[in-house]
Amino acid sequence: MADHPLATREEHPLPASLMHWTHLLSIAVLTFTGFYIHWPFFEGAMGVMRNLHFVFAFILIAVLVIRVYWAFLGAGSAPTGSRRKIRDYKFFGPQKENRGTLGGTLKYYLFLQKEAPTVSKYNGLQKATYIFWGLLIVVQAITGFELWTPTASALLPLTYALGGVIVVRMYHYLIMWVFLVTTALHIYLAVMHWDEFMMMFFGVKTRPRGAAAPSPSPAPERTP
Ligand code: HEM
Numbered sequence: 001m002a003d004h005p006l007a008t009r010e011e012h013p014l015p016a017s018l019m020h021w022t023h024l025l026s027i028a029v030l031t032f033t034g035f036y037i038h039w040p041f042f043e044g045a046m047g048v049m050r051n052l053h054f055v056f057a058f059i060l061i062a063v064l065v066i067r068v069y070w071a072f073l074g075a076g077s078a079p080t081g082s083r084r085k086i087r088d089y090k091f092f093g094p095q096k097e098n099r100g101t102l103g104g105t106l107k108y109y110l111f112l113q114k115e116a117p118t119v120s121k122y123n124g125l126q127k128a129t130y131i132f133w134g135l136l137i138v139v140q141a142i143t144g145f146e147l148w149t150p151t152a153s154a155l156l157p158l159t160y161a162l163g164g165v166i167v168v169r170m171y172h173y174l175i176m177w178v179f180l181v182t183t184a185l186h187i188y189l190a191v192m193h194w195d196e197f198m199m200m201f202f203g204v205k206t207r208p209r210g211a212a213a214p215s216p217s218p219a220p221e222r223t224p
Pocket residue numbers: 027030031033034035037038039050053057058060061137140141142143144145147148149169170172173175176179
């Protein structure tokens with residue numbers, strides 16, 4: 001997260017915010033229903049939970065496809081503090097503006113350095129996390145379809161190669177935990193960068209937490 005001219009709407013345009021909201025909701029529902037399928041903690045809702053799981057699985061996959069399409073061919077988004085949009089996919093790969101900042105970013109996250117290095121929009125760890133999540137959703141979709149009755153038989157060779165249905169089910173479950181842990185970190189860091197959070201979620205421009213309000217302009221001097 002860049003430190004820090006204030007976040008702009010162009011940095012998090014409405015389509016990106018809406019897709020982020022949808023991803024968040026889908027992951028939340030998939031985690032809740034997934035937990036229930038794994039360990040039904042109250043009675044009588046398995047049918048509803050499984051149906052919800054499949055509906056939101058399809059929503060998650062559809063929005064991932066649209067998000068990738070938008071990153072390459074959409075109207076683009078801007079670096080932090082700027083209103084000038086460029087193609088959004090560029091923020092997910094190496095950027096010359098970020099050169100040499102990875103070490104500083106790591107030190108900042110390990111509490112070895114006070115200030116985060118200034119980056120264009122996302123730092124290297126954010127970029128890696130976002131791409132990792134995209135891949136993880138693909139793996140979750142494949143293992144999920146291996147477990148889903150209508151598609152299971154088509155994927156049987158893969159299921160055997162991985163060690164059988166129980167093993168696939170275990171991978172699917174463990175990957176949920178990877179999502180939970182990494183999303184918890186993502187939430188913590190997002191809330192620390194309050195203005196990015198408010199812009200991304202609500203399109204509201206605000207100051208970073210704890211930042212001083214801009215000092216009012218001095219009163220014009222009176223000539224006697
Ligand atoms: C992306 C597409 C996904 C598909 C197609 C899918 C599909 C499935 C299917 C078919 C099952 C088995 C249901 C049953 O046994 O009746 C299942 C279980 C489960 N899913 Fe998903 N799922 C997907 C994504 C996710 C995600 C993103 C999460 C969590 C972050 C998740 C968490 C779980 C959990 C925890 C279970 C229970 C596993 C167990 O019994 O140990 N799923 N899913």
